Amino acid sequence: MDFRETEEQQMLRQAVDSIAAKYGHSYFTEKARSGGRTDELWDELAASGFLGVNVPEEYGGGGMGISELAIVLEQLGTNGCPLLLLVVSPAICATIIARFGSDEQKQLWLPRFATAELKMAFAITEPDAGSNSHNITTTATRDGDVYRLRGTKYFISFADESESVLVVTRSGVDESTGRGKLSLFVVDLDSPGLEKTLIPVEIVAPENQFTLFFDDVEVPADRLLGTEGDGLRQVFMGLNPERIMTAAMANGIGRYSLDKASTYARERSVWGTPIGRHQGISHPLAKAKIEVELARLMTQKAAWSYDAGLDAGEAANFAKFAAAEAALGALDQAIQTHGGNGMSSEFGLADMWGLTRLMRTAPVSREMILNFVGQHSLQLPKSY
Amino acid sequence: MNVVVCVKQIPDPAAPQALDPETRTLIRQGKLILDDSDAYGVEMGLQLANQAGGDVVTLVSMAPNGETSGLRTALAMGADKAILVSDDALRGSDALSTAKVLAKAIERAEPDLIIAATESTDGYTGTFPVQLAELLGLPSITFAKKVTVGDGTVVVDRQTEAGYDEVECPLPALVTVTAGVVEPRYPSFKGIMAAKSKPLEQLTVADLGLDASQVGAAGSRQEVTDVSAADERKAGEIVQDEGDGYEYVVRFLEQLKLI
Ligand SMILES: Cc1cc2nc3c(=O)[nH]c(=O)nc-3n(C[C@H](O)[C@H](O)[C@H](O)COP(=O)(O)OP(=O)(O)OC[C@H]3O[C@@H](n4cnc5c(N)ncnc54)[C@H](O)[C@@H]3O)c2cc1C
Ligand SMILES: Cc1cc2nc3c(=O)[nH]c(=O)nc-3n(C[C@H](O)[C@H](O)[C@H](O)COP(=O)(O)OP(=O)(O)OC[C@H]3O[C@@H](n4cnc5c(N)ncnc54)[C@H](O)[C@@H]3O)c2cc1C
Numbered sequence: 001m002d003f004r005e006t007e008e009q010q011m012l013r014q015a016v017d018s019i020a021a022k023y024g025h026s027y028f029t030e031k032a033r034s035g036g037r038t039d040e041l042w043d044e045l046a047a048s049g050f051l052g053v054n055v056p057e058e059y060g061g062g063g064m065g066i067s068e069l070a071i072v073l074e075q076l077g078t079n080g081c082p083l084l085l086l087v088v089s090p091a092i093c094a095t096i097i098a099r100f101g102s103d104e105q106k107q108l109w110l111p112r113f114a115t116a117e118l119k120m121a122f123a124i125t126e127p128d129a130g131s132n133s134h135n136i137t138t139t140a141t142r143d144g145d146v147y148r149l150r151g152t153k154y155f156i157s158f159a160d161e162s163e164s165v166l167v168v169t170r171s172g173v174d175e176s177t178g179r180g181k182l183s184l185f186v187v188d189l190d191s192p193g194l195e196k197t198l199i200p201v202e203i204v205a206p207e208n209q210f211t212l213f214f215d216d217v218e219v220p221a222d223r224l225l226g227t228e229g230d231g232l233r234q235v236f237m238g239l240n241p242e243r244i245m246t247a248a249m250a251n252g253i254g255r256y257s258l259d260k261a262s263t264y265a266r267e268r269s270v271w272g273t274p275i276g277r278h279q280g281i282s283h284p285l286a287k288a289k290i291e292v293e294l295a296r297l298m299t300q301k302a303a304w305s306y307d308a309g310l311d312a313g314e315a316a317n318f319a320k321f322a323a324a325e326a327a328l329g330a331l332d333q334a335i336q337t338h339g340g341n342g343m344s345s346e347f348g349l350a351d352m353w354g355l356t357r358l359m360r361t362a363p364v365s366r367e368m369i370l371n372f373v374g375q376h377s378l379q380l381p382k383s384y
Numbered sequence: 385m386n387v388v389v390c391v392k393q394i395p396d397p398a399a400p401q402a403l404d405p406e407t408r409t410l411i412r413q414g415k416l417i418l419d420d421s422d423a424y425g426v427e428m429g430l431q432l433a434n435q436a437g438g439d440v441v442t443l444v445s446m447a448p449n450g451e452t453s454g455l456r457t458a459l460a461m462g463a464d465k466a467i468l469v470s471d472d473a474l475r476g477s478d479a480l481s482t483a484k485v486l487a488k489a490i491e492r493a494e495p496d497l498i499i500a501a502t503e504s505t506d507g508y509t510g511t512f513p514v515q516l517a518e519l520l521g522l523p524s525i526t527f528a529k530k531v532t533v534g535d536g537t538v539v540v541d542r543q544t545e546a547g548y549d550e551v552e553c554p555l556p557a558l559v560t561v562t563a564g565v566v567e568p569r570y571p572s573f574k575g576i577m578a579a580k581s582k583p584l585e586q587l588t589v590a591d592l593g594l595d596a597s598q599v600g601a602a603g604s605r606q607e608v609t610d611v612s613a614a615d616e617r618k619a620g621e622i623v624q625d626e627g628d629g630y631e632y633v634v635r636f637l638e639q640l641k642l643i
Contacts, residue, residue: 007453011460011576018570049573062573 025080051116059110065307070248077252100226182231203354247323254292261334393454418454421501460571476601483515
């Protein structure tokens, strides 16, 4: 067993770090608050191939895995630039397409995921289905050469800046279980009949969330991914990377918080001694450090399992849960360590709260993870 | 054209450092990284070489414990190959004995142009490159802020206190570059993945035909006899600007003889 990252992974971390450090958290919040986009950062990362590290080499990508993509996002988070888009476009969408897309579909999209010129949103959540994906009611009905999509998705991130969206639909019913049969489509966001409205959220991040209304949206049949009705299995393929990437983002925020807090605690002196000497300050930070490092270890394991083709479900859920909690704990203690400055915009901590808090809820809630662990890891009876 | 870039691998300046109590030199046990100063040299080398046209950029480094991390970073930036000299016998080398060793290593790459930084970040004697040029019998141009290579010559804008001199000299030659001469690229992901398979030759003192008594502490003419802590920085002077702040600024700059 070897817990060290490869030399390549260390260099990747270093290179992303150098780029992200040039931008930093003030760039991130400035863009978020002015409604701008982080195109400069995105483009610079893309030009070096860092946003396509997990895309197969034959399509111009880096040919590596989620481990490497997670490193990219963690280092962005460490520099106060946690780009949510990485959790979705390259991690969920590119993964599902690389795995289930036809040759033509892969040719069409993967080279543009490799260069990150293509941004693709992902839509599973619905107002009425909630965490129960079996209850999805956005329907896809075959009509000659096209499918017609009807229904509503909400909280769909960056539907404004993406070119298309990977939509999870119901295309039939499984006779034996009575459950919906799911199918996945890649839908252009400028398709006629597709409307979007902004959902205001209390998150300081450059990405926006939208409700998407599909009113008889015509989607060519060649936009169906894989086999019709096989969508549930396909989505699951993308959900482990999504969880691992969420964990990586949280870990980055955790490290960002601890770095700020420890620097401040070393320098700030109130009773003639640095506040970091008081155990009331140092112990909670030490505890947060342990929790963040444990979360990083589980994230690494989950990513490694996924890349090795092993079942990564359990580790990915452990990692996402642990990382979200550790990041929240670290951020909260960093704010506390900063006293009143913890709440000032200048110190770049309190504004991270919304985004960090989100990770306890999305992409899968804390409760649904605990359900999963109860049922699968502990074989406890299902409650719902 | 064969371009050789000297690359020093140093302890991470951001991490806390310690001196060996006996030799009073920096402890270099942990991981070493590419000296930022040399990232400019690597970039310069890559820009001057037409790699597609057969020009070769070779990195040369001397470092303890077979350290290659910094070299891999520079290979990831795009250099073609690397030579590392590492040997226990080199412990305690001063700048001149480092130059003697690397002169031997660099000869093997048959350089047309050798690039080094003006001074390293950790040792910063700024003496190694000119000693190297002297040992190789090559002309050297220091403090380059712009470098172009013509037909068998190199033309350099050489930073001076007053401005810069334009200097031209025949190749082969050695040039030291200042920080900011070019903007170093970040390694791309493809570069990072390719770095591992690029040739990296590791040499010992014996491989270079040198005798252990000529190098390391044995061959060094310098010895660190004493170290003392730098003076604490004095508290700055705070001036309330009541509309006449510029007068203080002018007086201050005059004091420093800057204006
Ligand atoms: C900023 C933001 C961005 C998002 N981006 C996207 C996106 O890009 N694409 C996308 O598809 N979705 C996105 N989402 C949606 C997100 O994934 C969901 O909000 C999340 O999965 C929770 O689903 P829900 O909101 O329907 O909550 P509900 O399912 O209504 O749950 C409400 C509460 O009940 C709990 N609960 C539900 N069922 C159980 C149970 N069986 N046992 C115990 N507790 C239970 C939940 O844990 C939760 O606390 C985003 C959300 C936000 C806020
Ligand atoms: C008495 C004494 C003992 C020492 N003992 C040790 C020891 O045990 N272990 C140890 O590691 N160091 C030791 N050093 C320091 C080390 O020898 C010097 O750092 C080295 O000689 C180069 O000097 P510099 O860093 O001042 O180079 P500078 O002249 O400031 O360097 C300018 C440029 O030359 C190039 N260059 C310099 N050194 C190298 C190199 N090694 N490889 C490739 N390119 C290079 C780089 O481009 C660099 O930016 C010792 C120094 C002294 C004086």
